[in-house]
Amino acid sequence: MAIDWSAPWFAPLAGSGRAVQAAQAQGLSLPLALNREAPGPLRAVPQAALPEGEAYEAFIANSGSVPTRENAHDLFNGLIWHRFPASKRQLNRLQAQAIAADGVGAVRGPLRDAITLFDENAALLRAPEPLWRALLARDWHGLFLEQGPMWRQARLVLFGHALLEKLAQPYKSITAHVLALPVPEALGDDLTAWDAWLAERLDAGRLRAKPFTPLPVLGVPGWWPANADPAFYADPTVFRPPRAA
Numbered sequence: 067m068a069i070d071w072s073a074p075w076f077a078p079l080a081g082s083g084r085a086v087q088a089a090q091a092q093g094l095s096l097p098l099a100l101n102r103e104a105p106g107p108l109r110a111v112p113q114a115a116l117p118e119g120e121a122y123e124a125f126i127a128n129s130g131s132v133p134t135r136e137n138a139h140d141l142f143n144g145l146i147w148h149r150f151p152a153s154k155r156q157l158n159r160l161q162a163q164a165i166a167a168d169g170v171g172a173v174r175g176p177l178r179d180a181i182t183l184f185d186e187n188a189a190l191l192r193a194p195e196p197l198w199r200a201l202l203a204r205d206w207h208g209l210f211l212e213q214g215p216m217w218r219q220a221r222l223v224l225f226g227h228a229l230l231e232k233l234a235q236p237y238k239s240i241t242a243h244v245l246a247l248p249v250p251e252a253l254g255d256d257l258t259a260w261d262a263w264l265a266e267r268l269d270a271g272r273l274r275a276k277p278f279t280p281l282p283v284l285g286v287p288g289w290w291p292a293n294a295d296p297a298f299y300a301d302p303t304v305f306r307p308p309r310a311a
Contacts, residue, residue, distance in 0.1 A: 067138045069234050074289050075224055076233070078257055079145045086141065096141060097134045106147030107155060110134040127162035138234055142227035149257060150225060152265035157185050160270055180273040186228035189242035189281065190260060192249035193220035202246065202279055206305040210285050211296055217287045221255060224283070236284060238292075239304045243278035280306075 069087065071080040082104035089099035097110035109131045116125050116133040126132055132147060134140045147154050164178050191201070194216050200209035224230055224242060232240050247267060253259040282304050284290040292298050299305050 067234055069138070073233065073236075074286075075222075075283060076230070078149055078223055079142075079230070082145055082148055083141070086145070096136050096144070100134065100141075100144040100148070104145055104148040106132070106144065107151040108132050108147065110144055110147075121165050123158055123161035124165050126158050139227060139231045142230040146225060146227050146230075150261045150264065152261045153225070153268060154185075156265045156268045157181055160268070160273070164270075177270055177274045180276050183243060183276070183278070184245075184268075184273060185226065187226035187243045188224075188278070189229070189244045189283070190223045190225060190249050190264065191220065191244050191281075192251065192253070193217075193222075198248055201244065201281060204280070204306065204308045206282075206285065206299055210287060210293070210299055214287045221249075222281075222283070222286055223257065223260065229283075233283070236290070238282070238284055238298075238301070240283055241304075242281045242283050244281045246277045246279045 069076070069083065071084050076083065085103035086096070086099045089103050090096060094102070095112065097112055100106070100110040108126065111131040111133060113133045113135045115129075115131060116122060122133060132144070134144060161178060161181055164175070164181075168175060191198075193201075196213050197209060197216050197220055199205075200213055222242075222244075224233070226242065229240070229242055245264075249260060250263065253263060285293055285299060285305065287293065
């Protein structure tokens with residue numbers, strides 16, 4: 067897949083992403099390219115290394131290896147392992163503990179569902195309080211138009227690898243689940259510090275409560291040319307009002 071690494075949502079991953087894809091173009095498999103160009107705390111291995119019948123998350127916890135397919139989904143997963151290693155390890159630890167306690171089962175259960183949702187679709191936000199109030203109220207006009215200039219003081223970082231995969235071919239309705247816990251201003255733009263802060267807050271109790279709030283990411287000012295027109299936001303199928311109690 068051709069990926070435009072210059073897109074603003076890919077900024078934290080762009081350098082590593084370009085390097086991995088360049089290594090693939092030279093003939094390396096995706097696992098080998100990730101291990102060389104974007105090494106994480108665990109080793110990427112071919113999907114065939116996952117034994118039949120063994121849970122993916124349990125295998126990672128037990129082997130220190132991440133089964134990796136030759137596709138964009140697993141490319142982004144590997145890049146997030148590189149960018150947020152402590153948080154990815156904590157999510158895997160929680161998954162493995164849940165599997166050890168309850169087995170795999172036909173359904174994941176509330177905790178594993180919440181962990182998977184975070185892993186696949188989460189985003190982190192550092193922003194002034196007025197933006198947070200508008201986001202939590204789903205006041206899209208206030209968030210993107212009235213308070214639009216405040217986005218220059220904010221930073222949105224995408225964590226979910228499925229979310230990033232969707233944005234390789236962007237469309238208006240792509241929506242992130244923002245962790246409803248503001249990233250402290252004191253951390254600035256240091257994503258290593260963000261990772262340490264996040265890993266300490268990813269616990270079973272918090273995740274089971276699904277502390278997420280939706281954000282249509284292409285509404286972020288400066289992220290998508292079409293949103294320069296205020297009419298972009300007048301689409302209730304994307305910018306939905308709060309649900310009735």
